Amino acid sequence: MVGFSHSGTDVYEDSKFSIVFTTTADNQCWKIIPKTNTEGEFWGAGVLGTVTDGDTATEGTLTTNNPQAGMITQAGMYRMTLDMMEYTYTLEELDFAPYIYEIGNNTSWSGTCPLAGINFNGKYRGFAYLNGEFKYKPNPEKDNWTGDWEKVSGDALAGTLDENGAGNIDAPEAGFYMMEVDLTAMTYKHTLISTLGVIGSATPSGWDADTDMTYNEEDGSWNLTTNLTDGEIKIRANNDWDINWGGSIAEPTFNAGNIAVTAGNYTIRFIPQCDGMNLLTLTKN
Secondary structure, X not given: OOOOEOOOOOOOOOOEEEEEEEEOOOOEEEOEOOHHHHHOOOOOOOOEEEOOOOEOOOEEEOEOXXXXXXXXXXXXXXXXXXXXXXXXXXXXXXXXXXXXXXXXXXXXXXXXXXXXXXXXXXXXXXXXXXXXXXXXXOOOOXXXXXXXXXXXXXXXXXXXXXXXXXXXXXXXXOEEXXXXXXXXXXXXXEEEEOOEEEEOXXXXXXXXXXXXXXXXXXOOEEEEEEEEOOEEEEEEEOOOOOOXXXXXXXXXXXXXXXXXXXXXXXXXXXXXXXXXOOEEEEEEO
């Protein structure tokens, strides 16, 4: 069994429960089991199913009266949503795009900031300066609101989303953030980046401490002028390794390997957006 997720509010306020799962073979059957049944008679009272055995419909009515098994005809990743007030279900096959987008007060609602889902698994990460309410959407066009995701519950730092949520995500403390959205769980998480620094064998403090960069709110860049020796560097946030970039100057990537550099006095400029769109330049002075 895999448990359904819920906003945690009273079921009369939010009657929808959802789950994301993957089937690895065609023609797989399903029923819904109350959690209390796991502590007693598993197939006892409260089991939910379809009216007709082997029903292949992607939406329909649930019943506890002689519940039958629904069927998923094709292997794939699916989201199932239950409405426990209406006793209905919907099944949606998931086909995730490589990017989603943030839009809000930080762009005066006239531009978007990308989040990348490079593994096509519904989990997205991006970086932006946030200074007011905002939301997420599946397309970069500022006036296209089709399928946009709004807050169901939570606050500025974490919560749940839905295509028909309660409204914009709350305004966080103004600052630069890592934005994480999981469309399989329909959740969001935002982490404030207080500092960004360069660290590594080529830096003045080696691997022991960061050499801090300065944020330029106008163009979203982090900047530093410093002496480097022959060696390696990485860029990391909040003096910790939870958020870091490496790989190469040409393609800085989240949590990648060390970046090789040669000795000199450099002006370093870094614009983190998302994997595939980050920009790093080292200009020798």
